[in-house]
Amino acid sequence: MNKIKVAIIGAGNIARSCHMPAYNKRDDVEVTAVADINFERAKAFAADFGIPKAFASAEELLSNAECDYVDICVWNGSHAPCAIAAARHGKGILCEKPMAASLEDALEMQREIEKADVPFMLAVCTRYSPQVQLLKQMITEGKLGDIYFAKTAYTRRRGTPRGWFTDTKKSGGGPVIDLGVHCIDRTWYLMGNPRPVRVSASASYAIGDYQTKGVGRWVAMDSDVTAFDTEDSASGIVHFENGASLMFEASWAQNAPGESFTQILGSKGGARFDPLTVYGEECGYLTDNTPTCGTADVFYEEIDHFIHCLRTGEKPISGLDQAVTMQRILDGIYRSAKEHKEVEI
Numbered sequence: 001m002n003k004i005k006v007a008i009i010g011a012g013n014i015a016r017s018c019h020m021p022a023y024n025k026r027d028d029v030e031v032t033a034v035a036d037i038n039f040e041r042a043k044a045f046a047a048d049f050g051i052p053k054a055f056a057s058a059e060e061l062l063s064n065a066e067c068d069y070v071d072i073c074v075w076n077g078s079h080a081p082c083a084i085a086a087a088r089h090g091k092g093i094l095c096e097k098p099m100a101a102s103l104e105d106a107l108e109m110q111r112e113i114e115k116a117d118v119p120f121m122l123a124v125c126t127r128y129s130p131q132v133q134l135l136k137q138m139i140t141e142g143k144l145g146d147i148y149f150a151k152t153a154y155t156r157r158r159g160t161p162r163g164w165f166t167d168t169k170k171s172g173g174g175p176v177i178d179l180g181v182h183c184i185d186r187t188w189y190l191m192g193n194p195r196p197v198r199v200s201a202s203a204s205y206a207i208g209d210y211q212t213k214g215v216g217r218w219v220a221m222d223s224d225v226t227a228f229d230t231e232d233s234a235s236g237i238v239h240f241e242n243g244a245s246l247m248f249e250a251s252w253a254q255n256a257p258g259e260s261f262t263q264i265l266g267s268k269g270g271a272r273f274d275p276l277t278v279y280g281e282e283c284g285y286l287t288d289n290t291p292t293c294g295t296a297d298v299f300y301e302e303i304d305h306f307i308h309c310l311r312t313g314e315k316p317i318s319g320l321d322q323a324v325t326m327q328r329i330l331d332g333i334y335r336s337a338k339e340h341k342e343v344e345i
């Protein structure tokens, strides 16, 4: 089997700790090059993982390295320029979540990707957990009936990442765009990706740049960024064309325990995870079933799906249209919170 060639753009934490280990597990993919605006970092990354070429920019990489697709692992605000450059060079694109730092950037990416007609997939890893995949199959087979409501949360009591994450110019926003994208995306996926029409949301900036001791935080490669203009938390409700709705909460800092869950309500049954429990009725009695799902390397599964799509020509489960729609939801949440009113998506 021919090896698929991938080049990594962004030699930071997610590339180092999650994407490279996934590539290292397979022998049908070759990582041909890496680029980072911090060239020393790109060179160190190449040396550590035995990658033949390192570059100081996406453009340099695209002009000099062979690849079938690029794996974009840069700041949110750099997703659009890197993806647009890749599309113009005719390369496929696997792009870390969120698609972009703004809807405007996402729409420009969409135009360029469609013009170039290159494969694109948004890397939304939580779709690939066994419990999400099992529940998706059950919902698709109609076991829960019609899905009319869902709620989800990805909240931390104190867990604001350090570095560019808190600088809106580089991140596009705080926990909504960082964590909300995960829990809203996987819930929307389970609901069958209905068309969003309206959103009502609020955001809080009450806690800010706290100095709490003894708490763990994700630290970006450049942790000296001092800008801090992102929200602490947000919550709201997204309404869909089919009448269903999705309630969400996302926070980096709140004065309550953090949680991560998705709950789906259907006309025949319901479900909640983590861990997955399916609520139903059998022989006139209520049942709570807890399937044994195990765990998976969700980054491996996500990359595996993209490679499968490249080889077969199948459409990824989180392709361009869904990525743009997800960005419209994120944009609607921020607009609604800013304008203190329900907005159309």
Ligand SMILES: NC(=O)c1ccc[n+]([C@@H]2O[C@H](COP(=O)([O-])OP(=O)(O)OC[C@H]3O[C@@H](n4cnc5c(N)ncnc54)[C@H](O)[C@@H]3O)[C@@H](O)[C@H]2O)c1
Residues within 6 Å of the ligand: 009, 010, 011, 012, 013, 014, 015, 035, 036, 037, 038, 041, 056, 057, 058, 073, 074, 075, 076, 078, 081, 082, 096, 097, 098, 123, 125, 163, 164, 178, 219, 220, 221, 222
């Ligand atoms: N799927 C997940 O669970 C998950 C978890 C963490 C981060 N992420 C995403 O991964 C991306 C990277 O996050 P991270 O934590 O690795 O950040 P990071 O700061 O550790 O690494 C980002 C790297 O990108 C480089 N960079 C920025 N702009 C660039 C450009 N235009 N060209 C080349 N290099 C550029 C930076 O120099 C840095 O080395 C973000 O989009 C983030 O949302 C996803």
